[in-house]
Amino acid sequence: MFLRKTLPTLIAGVCGVVVVVAYFFAIPSVQTLANHILKWQSVIAVFALGLGGVNIIRLHTKNLQRDPKNFYSLALLVTFVITIVVGLTMGQTSAAYTFIFDYINVPTGSAIFSLLAFYIGTAAYRAFRAKNAEAAILLITGCIVMMGRVPIGAKILPFTAPATDWIMSVLNVGGQRGVMIAGAIGFIAVSLRIIVGLERRAYGGE
Amino acid sequence: MNILEKLQNIDKRVFYLLMALAIAVPTISPLGLGVDVTPAVQRAYDFVSSLPNGGRAVIGFDYEPGDEIDLNPQAKAIIHQLGSKNIKVVAIASFPAGAMFAEQCLAILEEYGYEYGKDYVNLGHYAGGEATLAAFASNPTAVFAKDWRGYDTTSLPIMQEIKSMSDFTMAMTLNDGPTGGTGTHEWVRQAVMAHNVPLIMGVTGVLAASNETYVQSGQCKGILAGLRAAAEYEKLVDKLGEGTVGMDAQSMAHLLIVIFVVLGNAAMFLSKRAKGGAA
Numbered sequence: 001m002f003l004r005k006t007l008p009t010l011i012a013g014v015c016g017v018v019v020v021v022a023y024f025f026a027i028p029s030v031q032t033l034a035n036h037i038l039k040w041q042s043v044i045a046v047f048a049l050g051l052g053g054v055n056i057i058r059l060h061t062k063n064l065q066r067d068p069k070n071f072y073s074l075a076l077l078v079t080f081v082i083t084i085v086v087g088l089t090m091g092q093t094s095a096a097y098t099f100i101f102d103y104i105n106v107p108t109g110s111a112i113f114s115l116l117a118f119y120i121g122t123a124a125y126r127a128f129r130a131k132n133a134e135a136a137i138l139l140i141t142g143c144i145v146m147m148g149r150v151p152i153g154a155k156i157l158p159f160t161a162p163a164t165d166w167i168m169s170v171l172n173v174g175g176q177r178g179v180m181i182a183g184a185i186g187f188i189a190v191s192l193r194i195i196v197g198l199e200r201r202a203y204g205g206e
Numbered sequence: 207m208n209i210l211e212k213l214q215n216i217d218k219r220v221f222y223l224l225m226a227l228a229i230a231v232p233t234i235s236p237l238g239l240g241v242d243v244t245p246a247v248q249r250a251y252d253f254v255s256s257l258p259n260g261g262r263a264v265i266g267f268d269y270e271p272g273d274e275i276d277l278n279p280q281a282k283a284i285i286h287q288l289g290s291k292n293i294k295v296v297a298i299a300s301f302p303a304g305a306m307f308a309e310q311c312l313a314i315l316e317e318y319g320y321e322y323g324k325d326y327v328n329l330g331h332y333a334g335g336e337a338t339l340a341a342f343a344s345n346p347t348a349v350f351a352k353d354w355r356g357y358d359t360t361s362l363p364i365m366q367e368i369k370s371m372s373d374f375t376m377a378m379t380l381n382d383g384p385t386g387g388t389g390t391h392e393w394v395r396q397a398v399m400a401h402n403v404p405l406i407m408g409v410t411g412v413l414a415a416s417n418e419t420y421v422q423s424g425q426c427k428g429i430l431a432g433l434r435a436a437a438e439y440e441k442l443v444d445k446l447g448e449g450t451v452g453m454d455a456q457s458m459a460h461l462l463i464v465i466f467v468v469l470g471n472a473a474m475f476l477s478k479r480a481k482g483g484a485a
Contacts, residue, residue: 023400031344038341039348045334093309093355101306109271109303117459118225122218125466129474139471143464149411149434151239152457165244172415173422180419 009197016195056080079104141167210480213473221466228462232454239454246421247438250406250428254287254376261375262294262368264397266339266388267304267311273382273410274307279436279449280408281311281380286443289318293375294364295326298342298350300387305330305354322355323362330354335384336392343371343396371401376427380408390417390426398425408435 015037021027022034057080060073086096130136147153148164193199243251265285269277288295295315297308308328315326329350332338342349346368347359359365367373377397381390390407397403404427407417411432420426430439433456436449 035341035344035348038337038344042332042334042338042341042349045338049333091356092305098306101303105303106271106274110275113272113275117229118222121225121459121463121466122221124463125216125221125470128467128470130471139467143467146460146464149432150457150460151241151434151453152461154242155239156461161242161244165246168415168418169422173418176416176419180416 005200012202013195013197016191020195053080141171210473210477213469214477216466216469221462224462225459228458229455232458233451236451237454237457239457241434241437241441241450241453243438243442244435246429246431247435247442249421250284250430251287251439251442253404253406253427254284254291257291257293257375259291260293261291262296262364262373263288263376263378264296264298264371264374264403265308266377266379266381266393267297267299267308268301268379268387268389269307269382269410270301270303270386275448275452276410276433276436277380277382277408278307278311279433279447279452280430280439281307282314282447283436283439283443283445283449284378284406284408284430285311285314286445287439289315289320290443292318292325294367295320296346296364296368296374297326297328299331300335300339302331304387309354323357324364327359327362327364328354329359335388336396339388339392339396340400343401345370371397371403374403377403377405378408379405381413382410383413390420394420394425406430 018030019034019037022031057077060077063070063073064077083097083100086094086100090096124142128135128139128142130139144160145164145167147157148160148162148167154161190199194202265281267281285295295312297305297312299305299308305328312326312328320326329346330353332342332349334341338349347365350359353359353362371377374397377393379388379390379393381387381393383389384391390409390413393405393407397405405420405425406428407420407426408430409417409432411434414429414431417426417429421429430436433449433452437453438449440446440449
Protein backbone atom coordinates (compact mmCIF):
# COMPACT_ATOMS: atom_id res chain seq x y z
CA MET A 1 0.00 0.00 0.00
CA PHE A 2 2.77 2.43 1.00
CA LEU A 3 4.89 1.69 -2.06
CA ARG A 4 1.94 1.58 -4.49
CA LYS A 5 -0.09 4.57 -3.29
CA THR A 6 1.39 6.68 -0.51
CA LEU A 7 4.97 6.99 -1.77
CA PRO A 8 4.04 7.99 -5.37
CA THR A 9 1.53 10.49 -3.98
CA LEU A 10 4.17 12.01 -1.71
CA ILE A 11 6.75 12.21 -4.51
CA ALA A 12 4.23 13.80 -6.89
CA GLY A 13 3.10 16.27 -4.21
CA VAL A 14 6.61 17.38 -3.25
CA CYS A 15 7.80 17.61 -6.87
CA GLY A 16 4.68 19.53 -7.91
CA VAL A 17 4.95 22.07 -5.10
CA VAL A 18 8.70 22.62 -5.63
CA VAL A 19 8.37 23.17 -9.40
CA VAL A 20 5.37 25.51 -9.02
CA VAL A 21 7.09 27.57 -6.30
CA ALA A 22 10.29 27.75 -8.37
CA TYR A 23 8.32 29.05 -11.37
CA PHE A 24 6.68 31.91 -9.46
CA PHE A 25 9.34 32.85 -6.87
CA ALA A 26 13.08 33.51 -7.35
CA ILE A 27 14.34 31.43 -4.41
CA PRO A 28 17.75 30.02 -5.47
CA SER A 29 17.63 26.85 -3.34
CA VAL A 30 14.12 25.96 -4.55
CA GLN A 31 15.06 26.71 -8.15
CA THR A 32 18.10 24.45 -7.92
CA LEU A 33 15.94 21.67 -6.50
CA ALA A 34 13.34 22.24 -9.23
CA ASN A 35 16.04 21.98 -11.91
CA HIS A 36 17.12 18.64 -10.46
CA ILE A 37 13.52 17.42 -10.51
CA LEU A 38 13.10 18.49 -14.14
CA LYS A 39 16.28 16.64 -15.10
CA TRP A 40 15.02 13.54 -13.31
CA GLN A 41 11.77 13.87 -15.19
CA SER A 42 13.57 13.79 -18.53
CA VAL A 43 15.54 10.71 -17.43
CA ILE A 44 12.30 8.96 -16.43
CA ALA A 45 10.77 9.95 -19.79
CA VAL A 46 13.65 8.17 -21.57
CA PHE A 47 12.85 5.03 -19.58
CA ALA A 48 9.22 5.40 -20.66
CA LEU A 49 10.43 5.55 -24.27
CA GLY A 50 12.34 2.29 -23.74
CA LEU A 51 9.31 0.73 -22.09
CA GLY A 52 7.26 1.69 -25.14
CA GLY A 53 9.77 -0.07 -27.39
CA VAL A 54 9.67 -3.24 -25.27
CA ASN A 55 5.87 -3.13 -25.28
CA ILE A 56 5.76 -2.90 -29.09
CA ILE A 57 8.07 -5.92 -29.39
CA ARG A 58 5.95 -7.96 -26.94
CA LEU A 59 2.68 -7.04 -28.64
CA HIS A 60 3.82 -7.89 -32.16
CA THR A 61 5.65 -11.03 -31.07
CA LYS A 62 2.36 -12.24 -29.58
CA ASN A 63 0.59 -11.30 -32.81
CA LEU A 64 3.06 -13.41 -34.77
CA GLN A 65 2.69 -16.35 -32.39
CA ARG A 66 -1.08 -16.23 -32.88
CA ASP A 67 -0.86 -15.82 -36.63
CA PRO A 68 2.52 -16.57 -38.27
CA LYS A 69 1.22 -15.06 -41.54
CA ASN A 70 0.73 -11.64 -39.93
CA PHE A 71 2.86 -9.75 -42.40
CA TYR A 72 2.41 -6.36 -40.74
CA SER A 73 3.74 -7.48 -37.36
CA LEU A 74 6.62 -9.26 -39.04
CA ALA A 75 7.48 -6.15 -41.10
CA LEU A 76 7.34 -4.00 -37.98
CA LEU A 77 9.62 -6.29 -35.98
CA VAL A 78 12.14 -6.69 -38.81
CA THR A 79 12.38 -2.95 -39.50
CA PHE A 80 12.44 -2.22 -35.77
CA VAL A 81 15.42 -4.53 -35.23
CA ILE A 82 17.27 -3.33 -38.36
CA THR A 83 16.87 0.34 -37.39
CA ILE A 84 18.05 -0.27 -33.82
CA VAL A 85 21.03 -2.36 -34.92
CA VAL A 86 22.07 0.21 -37.54
CA GLY A 87 21.61 3.09 -35.07
CA LEU A 88 23.58 1.40 -32.31
CA THR A 89 26.40 -0.05 -34.38
CA MET A 90 26.90 2.57 -37.11
CA GLY A 91 25.58 5.65 -35.31
CA GLN A 92 22.65 7.94 -35.97
CA THR A 93 24.66 10.18 -38.29
CA SER A 94 25.82 7.26 -40.46
CA ALA A 95 24.88 6.98 -44.13
CA ALA A 96 22.93 3.77 -43.47
CA TYR A 97 20.81 5.30 -40.71
CA THR A 98 20.19 8.44 -42.79
CA PHE A 99 19.20 6.22 -45.73
CA ILE A 100 16.59 4.42 -43.60
CA PHE A 101 15.23 7.76 -42.43
CA ASP A 102 15.25 9.57 -45.77
CA TYR A 103 14.07 6.76 -48.01
CA ILE A 104 11.84 4.62 -45.77
CA ASN A 105 10.71 6.51 -42.67
CA VAL A 106 9.92 9.88 -44.25
CA PRO A 107 8.23 8.61 -47.45
CA THR A 108 6.05 6.09 -45.57
CA GLY A 109 5.09 8.67 -42.95
CA SER A 110 4.23 11.22 -45.63
CA ALA A 111 2.32 8.62 -47.66
CA ILE A 112 0.13 7.69 -44.70
CA PHE A 113 -0.51 11.34 -43.90
CA SER A 114 -1.29 12.13 -47.54
CA LEU A 115 -4.14 9.59 -47.48
CA LEU A 116 -5.99 12.22 -45.46
CA ALA A 117 -6.46 14.24 -48.64
CA PHE A 118 -8.48 11.35 -50.07
CA TYR A 119 -10.41 10.39 -46.95
CA ILE A 120 -11.18 13.93 -45.82
CA GLY A 121 -12.15 14.87 -49.36
CA THR A 122 -14.74 12.12 -49.70
CA ALA A 123 -15.90 12.62 -46.11
CA ALA A 124 -16.43 16.34 -46.80
CA TYR A 125 -18.34 15.55 -49.99
CA ARG A 126 -20.69 13.16 -48.18
CA ALA A 127 -21.05 15.00 -44.87
CA PHE A 128 -21.08 18.67 -45.94
CA ARG A 129 -24.75 18.89 -46.89
CA ALA A 130 -26.73 22.04 -46.07
CA LYS A 131 -29.64 20.19 -44.44
CA ASN A 132 -30.26 22.97 -41.90
CA ALA A 133 -29.06 26.51 -41.12
CA GLU A 134 -26.17 25.41 -38.86
CA ALA A 135 -24.90 22.90 -41.41
CA ALA A 136 -25.16 25.56 -44.13
CA ILE A 137 -23.08 28.03 -42.09
CA LEU A 138 -20.43 25.39 -41.44
CA LEU A 139 -20.42 24.40 -45.10
CA ILE A 140 -20.08 27.94 -46.43
CA THR A 141 -17.41 28.86 -43.89
CA GLY A 142 -15.45 25.69 -44.67
CA CYS A 143 -15.57 26.34 -48.41
CA ILE A 144 -14.49 29.98 -47.99
CA VAL A 145 -11.53 28.99 -45.79
CA MET A 146 -10.52 26.18 -48.15
CA MET A 147 -10.49 28.53 -51.11
CA GLY A 148 -8.97 31.45 -49.19
CA ARG A 149 -6.04 29.31 -48.07
CA VAL A 150 -4.77 28.54 -51.58
CA PRO A 151 -3.62 30.84 -54.40
CA ILE A 152 -6.20 29.57 -56.88
CA GLY A 153 -8.97 30.65 -54.49
CA ALA A 154 -7.73 34.23 -54.48
CA LYS A 155 -7.64 34.18 -58.29
CA ILE A 156 -11.12 32.69 -58.85
CA LEU A 157 -12.90 34.24 -55.86
CA PRO A 158 -10.84 37.23 -54.63
CA PHE A 159 -13.09 37.86 -51.61
CA THR A 160 -12.13 34.50 -50.05
CA ALA A 161 -8.62 35.60 -48.97
CA PRO A 162 -9.68 38.56 -46.78
CA ALA A 163 -12.78 36.65 -45.66
CA THR A 164 -10.55 33.77 -44.52
CA ASP A 165 -8.32 36.16 -42.57
CA TRP A 166 -11.38 37.60 -40.86
CA ILE A 167 -12.86 34.19 -40.06
CA MET A 168 -9.56 32.97 -38.62
CA SER A 169 -8.66 36.07 -36.63
CA VAL A 170 -12.11 37.06 -35.35
CA LEU A 171 -14.59 34.17 -35.29
CA ASN A 172 -12.00 31.46 -34.71
CA VAL A 173 -9.96 33.28 -32.07
CA GLY A 174 -13.06 34.07 -30.01
CA GLY A 175 -13.99 30.40 -29.83
CA GLN A 176 -10.43 29.21 -29.35
CA ARG A 177 -9.88 31.54 -26.40
CA GLY A 178 -12.87 30.05 -24.63
CA VAL A 179 -11.61 26.53 -25.27
CA MET A 180 -8.09 27.38 -24.11
CA ILE A 181 -9.17 29.15 -20.93
CA ALA A 182 -11.52 26.31 -20.02
CA GLY A 183 -8.81 23.78 -20.80
CA ALA A 184 -6.26 25.64 -18.69
CA ILE A 185 -8.62 25.79 -15.71
CA GLY A 186 -9.25 22.06 -16.03
CA PHE A 187 -5.50 21.44 -16.30
CA ILE A 188 -4.85 23.44 -13.11
CA ALA A 189 -7.61 21.55 -11.28
CA VAL A 190 -6.25 18.13 -12.30
CA SER A 191 -2.67 19.18 -11.44
CA LEU A 192 -3.79 20.31 -7.98
CA ARG A 193 -5.64 17.04 -7.43
CA ILE A 194 -2.49 15.08 -8.36
CA ILE A 195 -0.30 17.23 -6.07
CA VAL A 196 -2.59 16.75 -3.06
CA GLY A 197 -3.10 13.06 -3.85
CA LEU A 198 -6.77 13.12 -4.80
CA GLU A 199 -6.25 11.98 -8.40
CA ARG A 200 -5.66 8.25 -7.89
CA ARG A 201 -5.95 7.41 -11.58
CA ALA A 202 -2.57 9.10 -12.16
CA TYR A 203 -0.98 6.22 -10.22
CA GLY A 204 -2.92 3.48 -11.95
CA GLY A 205 -5.76 3.35 -9.40
CA GLU A 206 -9.50 3.76 -9.88
CA MET B 207 -31.15 6.51 -60.23
CA ASN B 208 -31.42 9.85 -62.04
CA ILE B 209 -28.56 12.30 -62.60
CA LEU B 210 -29.31 14.32 -59.44
CA GLU B 211 -29.14 11.23 -57.25
CA LYS B 212 -25.94 10.13 -58.97
CA LEU B 213 -24.34 13.49 -58.26
CA GLN B 214 -25.13 13.05 -54.57
CA ASN B 215 -23.57 9.60 -54.48
CA ILE B 216 -20.52 9.73 -56.74
CA ASP B 217 -18.38 6.63 -56.32
CA LYS B 218 -15.48 7.43 -54.02
CA ARG B 219 -13.10 5.70 -56.44
CA VAL B 220 -13.90 8.43 -58.98
CA PHE B 221 -13.04 11.04 -56.36
CA TYR B 222 -9.81 9.24 -55.47
CA LEU B 223 -8.76 9.13 -59.12
CA LEU B 224 -9.53 12.81 -59.67
CA MET B 225 -7.73 13.75 -56.43
CA ALA B 226 -4.65 11.77 -57.48
CA LEU B 227 -4.64 13.60 -60.82
CA ALA B 228 -5.26 16.98 -59.15
CA ILE B 229 -2.16 16.46 -57.01
CA ALA B 230 0.09 14.65 -59.49
CA VAL B 231 -0.37 16.83 -62.58
CA PRO B 232 0.60 20.20 -60.96
CA THR B 233 3.46 18.51 -59.12
CA ILE B 234 4.92 17.13 -62.36
CA SER B 235 4.07 20.20 -64.39
CA PRO B 236 3.76 23.26 -62.05
CA LEU B 237 1.06 25.76 -62.94
CA GLY B 238 2.97 28.73 -61.53
CA LEU B 239 -0.05 30.19 -59.75
CA GLY B 240 2.13 32.23 -57.41
CA VAL B 241 1.23 33.32 -53.90
CA ASP B 242 0.47 36.65 -52.29
CA VAL B 243 2.08 37.25 -48.93
CA THR B 244 -0.46 37.34 -46.11
CA PRO B 245 -0.14 39.70 -43.11
CA ALA B 246 0.59 36.81 -40.70
CA VAL B 247 3.63 35.64 -42.67
CA GLN B 248 4.77 39.20 -43.32
CA ARG B 249 4.67 39.81 -39.53
CA ALA B 250 6.91 36.81 -38.86
CA TYR B 251 9.32 37.87 -41.59
CA ASP B 252 9.43 41.48 -40.35
CA PHE B 253 10.06 40.28 -36.82
CA VAL B 254 13.08 38.18 -37.85
CA SER B 255 14.29 41.06 -40.03
CA SER B 256 14.16 43.38 -37.03
CA LEU B 257 16.51 41.17 -34.97
CA PRO B 258 20.09 42.38 -34.62
CA ASN B 259 22.61 40.64 -36.87
CA GLY B 260 24.66 38.03 -35.05
CA GLY B 261 21.96 37.14 -32.51
CA ARG B 262 21.07 33.62 -31.36
CA ALA B 263 18.02 31.55 -32.19
CA VAL B 264 16.76 28.29 -30.73
CA ILE B 265 14.60 26.23 -33.06
CA GLY B 266 12.48 23.30 -31.90
CA PHE B 267 12.01 20.70 -34.64
CA ASP B 268 8.89 19.29 -33.03
CA TYR B 269 7.46 17.22 -35.84
CA GLU B 270 7.41 13.76 -37.34
CA PRO B 271 7.69 12.50 -40.94
CA GLY B 272 3.94 12.83 -41.60
CA ASP B 273 4.12 16.62 -41.28
CA GLU B 274 7.47 17.08 -42.94
CA ILE B 275 5.76 18.26 -46.12
CA ASP B 276 4.38 21.33 -44.32
CA LEU B 277 7.17 22.06 -41.89
CA ASN B 278 10.46 21.28 -43.65
CA PRO B 279 9.87 23.97 -46.31
CA GLN B 280 9.02 26.46 -43.55
CA ALA B 281 12.19 25.55 -41.67
CA LYS B 282 14.36 25.87 -44.76
CA ALA B 283 12.90 29.26 -45.72
CA ILE B 284 13.38 30.76 -42.28
CA ILE B 285 16.88 29.29 -41.94
CA HIS B 286 17.80 31.13 -45.14
CA GLN B 287 16.74 34.37 -43.47
CA LEU B 288 18.64 33.54 -40.27
CA GLY B 289 21.70 32.70 -42.35
CA SER B 290 21.54 36.00 -44.21
CA LYS B 291 21.50 37.80 -40.85
CA ASN B 292 24.36 35.76 -39.41
CA ILE B 293 22.15 34.61 -36.54
CA LYS B 294 23.55 31.61 -34.68
CA VAL B 295 21.21 28.63 -34.52
CA VAL B 296 20.70 25.97 -31.86
CA ALA B 297 18.34 23.14 -32.85
CA ILE B 298 16.55 20.81 -30.48
CA ALA B 299 13.87 18.21 -31.18
CA SER B 300 11.12 16.71 -29.06
CA PHE B 301 10.63 13.88 -31.59
CA PRO B 302 13.47 11.53 -32.58
CA ALA B 303 12.80 12.29 -36.24
CA GLY B 304 13.03 16.03 -35.55
CA ALA B 305 16.78 15.78 -35.06
CA MET B 306 17.14 14.23 -38.52
CA PHE B 307 15.07 17.04 -40.06
CA ALA B 308 17.19 19.58 -38.19
CA GLU B 309 20.31 18.04 -39.69
CA GLN B 310 18.82 18.35 -43.21
CA CYS B 311 17.63 21.93 -42.77
CA LEU B 312 20.65 23.29 -40.92
CA ALA B 313 22.89 22.18 -43.80
CA ILE B 314 21.59 25.30 -45.57
CA LEU B 315 23.64 27.41 -43.16
CA GLU B 316 26.86 26.11 -44.73
CA GLU B 317 25.93 28.21 -47.79
CA TYR B 318 26.28 31.28 -45.57
CA GLY B 319 29.71 30.29 -44.26
CA TYR B 320 28.48 28.88 -40.95
CA GLU B 321 30.69 26.50 -39.02
CA TYR B 322 29.27 23.60 -37.02
CA GLY B 323 29.75 24.01 -33.29
CA LYS B 324 30.68 27.67 -33.61
CA ASP B 325 27.72 29.17 -35.48
CA TYR B 326 25.15 26.38 -35.32
CA VAL B 327 24.54 23.13 -33.52
CA ASN B 328 22.06 20.30 -33.62
CA LEU B 329 21.56 19.16 -30.03
CA GLY B 330 19.29 16.31 -31.03
CA HIS B 331 16.27 14.69 -29.44
CA TYR B 332 15.06 15.09 -25.88
CA ALA B 333 12.37 13.08 -24.14
CA GLY B 334 10.02 14.44 -21.50
CA GLY B 335 8.25 17.28 -23.30
CA GLU B 336 7.67 20.47 -21.36
CA ALA B 337 9.59 19.43 -18.25
CA THR B 338 12.75 18.82 -20.26
CA LEU B 339 12.22 22.04 -22.23
CA ALA B 340 12.02 23.84 -18.86
CA ALA B 341 15.25 22.16 -17.75
CA PHE B 342 16.87 23.13 -21.07
CA ALA B 343 15.69 26.70 -20.57
CA SER B 344 17.46 26.84 -17.19
CA ASN B 345 20.66 25.09 -18.22
CA PRO B 346 20.96 23.82 -21.82
CA THR B 347 24.16 21.82 -21.44
CA ALA B 348 22.82 20.00 -18.38
CA VAL B 349 20.09 18.46 -20.55
CA PHE B 350 22.22 17.91 -23.66
CA ALA B 351 25.60 16.62 -22.49
CA LYS B 352 26.33 15.59 -26.09
CA ASP B 353 24.96 16.93 -29.36
CA TRP B 354 23.42 14.92 -32.21
CA ARG B 355 26.84 14.28 -33.75
CA GLY B 356 28.27 13.08 -30.46
CA TYR B 357 30.36 16.12 -29.49
CA ASP B 358 30.59 17.18 -25.86
CA THR B 359 28.35 20.28 -25.78
CA THR B 360 30.42 22.13 -23.18
CA SER B 361 33.34 22.06 -25.63
CA LEU B 362 31.36 23.77 -28.42
CA PRO B 363 31.95 27.55 -28.68
CA ILE B 364 28.28 28.26 -29.42
CA MET B 365 27.13 26.48 -26.27
CA GLN B 366 29.68 28.31 -24.14
CA GLU B 367 27.81 31.54 -24.97
CA ILE B 368 24.45 30.14 -23.87
CA LYS B 369 23.74 29.71 -20.19
CA SER B 370 19.95 29.78 -20.31
CA MET B 371 16.96 30.43 -22.59
CA SER B 372 17.35 34.16 -21.86
CA ASP B 373 20.55 34.19 -23.94
CA PHE B 374 18.55 33.58 -27.12
CA THR B 375 17.38 36.49 -29.24
CA MET B 376 14.45 34.47 -30.52
CA ALA B 377 12.84 31.08 -30.23
CA MET B 378 10.94 29.18 -32.86
CA THR B 379 9.01 25.96 -32.78
CA LEU B 380 8.17 24.02 -35.91
CA ASN B 381 5.30 22.09 -34.51
CA ASP B 382 2.81 19.41 -35.51
CA GLY B 383 0.92 19.30 -32.23
CA PRO B 384 1.38 18.26 -28.64
CA THR B 385 0.88 14.51 -29.11
CA GLY B 386 4.16 12.88 -28.15
CA GLY B 387 6.30 15.99 -28.41
CA THR B 388 6.49 19.52 -27.05
CA GLY B 389 3.51 21.56 -28.21
CA THR B 390 3.25 25.25 -28.99
CA HIS B 391 1.57 25.99 -25.65
CA GLU B 392 4.59 24.59 -23.83
CA TRP B 393 6.92 26.79 -25.87
CA VAL B 394 4.84 29.86 -24.97
CA ARG B 395 5.08 28.94 -21.28
CA GLN B 396 8.79 28.12 -21.21
CA ALA B 397 10.27 30.58 -23.73
CA VAL B 398 7.95 33.57 -23.58
CA MET B 399 6.40 33.56 -20.12
CA ALA B 400 9.33 32.16 -18.12
CA HIS B 401 12.23 33.80 -19.99
CA ASN B 402 10.68 36.59 -22.06
CA VAL B 403 12.22 35.34 -25.30
CA PRO B 404 10.24 36.33 -28.41
CA LEU B 405 8.69 33.32 -30.10
CA ILE B 406 7.55 32.57 -33.62
CA MET B 407 5.73 29.42 -34.66
CA GLY B 408 5.66 27.29 -37.74
CA VAL B 409 2.72 24.93 -37.59
CA THR B 410 0.69 22.62 -39.78
CA GLY B 411 -2.40 24.14 -41.41
CA VAL B 412 -4.83 22.60 -38.92
CA LEU B 413 -2.98 24.03 -35.92
CA ALA B 414 -3.23 27.62 -37.13
CA ALA B 415 -6.69 28.05 -35.64
CA SER B 416 -5.71 27.13 -32.09
CA ASN B 417 -2.49 29.18 -32.11
CA GLU B 418 -3.82 32.38 -33.64
CA THR B 419 -4.77 33.47 -30.10
CA TYR B 420 -1.08 33.74 -29.15
CA VAL B 421 -0.43 36.09 -32.06
CA GLN B 422 -3.25 38.41 -31.01
CA SER B 423 -2.12 38.35 -27.37
CA GLY B 424 1.43 39.28 -28.46
CA GLN B 425 2.91 36.10 -26.98
CA CYS B 426 3.81 34.93 -30.47
CA LYS B 427 5.47 37.39 -32.85
CA GLY B 428 4.35 35.59 -35.97
CA ILE B 429 2.89 32.33 -37.15
CA LEU B 430 3.52 30.34 -40.30
CA ALA B 431 0.67 27.97 -41.03
CA GLY B 432 1.00 25.09 -43.45
CA LEU B 433 2.58 24.81 -46.84
CA ARG B 434 1.05 28.09 -47.95
CA ALA B 435 3.08 30.01 -45.35
CA ALA B 436 6.22 28.19 -46.48
CA ALA B 437 5.55 29.28 -50.07
CA GLU B 438 5.01 32.88 -48.94
CA TYR B 439 8.19 32.84 -46.88
CA GLU B 440 10.14 31.40 -49.81
CA LYS B 441 8.90 34.36 -51.83
CA LEU B 442 9.97 36.82 -49.13
CA VAL B 443 13.48 35.38 -48.81
CA ASP B 444 13.65 34.91 -52.60
CA LYS B 445 14.40 31.19 -52.36
CA LEU B 446 11.57 29.42 -54.17
CA GLY B 447 11.42 25.74 -53.29
CA GLU B 448 9.23 22.87 -52.14
CA GLY B 449 6.59 25.17 -50.66
CA THR B 450 6.00 27.03 -53.90
CA VAL B 451 5.83 23.82 -55.95
CA GLY B 452 3.47 22.20 -53.45
CA MET B 453 1.01 25.10 -53.49
CA ASP B 454 -0.13 24.31 -57.03
CA ALA B 455 -1.04 20.76 -56.01
CA GLN B 456 -2.72 21.98 -52.83
CA SER B 457 -4.68 24.57 -54.80
CA MET B 458 -6.06 21.95 -57.16
CA ALA B 459 -6.86 19.55 -54.30
CA HIS B 460 -8.81 22.24 -52.41
CA LEU B 461 -10.61 23.27 -55.57
CA LEU B 462 -11.61 19.68 -56.29
CA ILE B 463 -13.04 19.19 -52.80
CA VAL B 464 -15.01 22.45 -52.99
CA ILE B 465 -16.36 21.51 -56.45
CA PHE B 466 -17.52 18.15 -55.12
CA VAL B 467 -19.14 19.72 -52.06
CA VAL B 468 -20.94 22.29 -54.22
CA LEU B 469 -22.04 19.61 -56.70
CA GLY B 470 -23.40 17.41 -53.92
CA ASN B 471 -25.37 20.27 -52.38
CA ALA B 472 -26.68 21.62 -55.67
CA ALA B 473 -27.90 18.15 -56.60
CA MET B 474 -29.54 17.77 -53.18
CA PHE B 475 -31.44 21.07 -53.54
CA LEU B 476 -32.52 20.39 -57.11
CA SER B 477 -33.59 16.90 -56.17
CA LYS B 478 -35.68 18.23 -53.26
CA ARG B 479 -37.25 20.87 -55.50
CA ALA B 480 -38.07 18.25 -58.14
CA LYS B 481 -39.66 16.01 -55.52
CA GLY B 482 -41.62 18.99 -54.11
CA GLY B 483 -42.84 19.89 -57.60
CA ALA B 484 -43.87 16.33 -58.28
CA ALA B 485 -45.81 16.21 -55.01
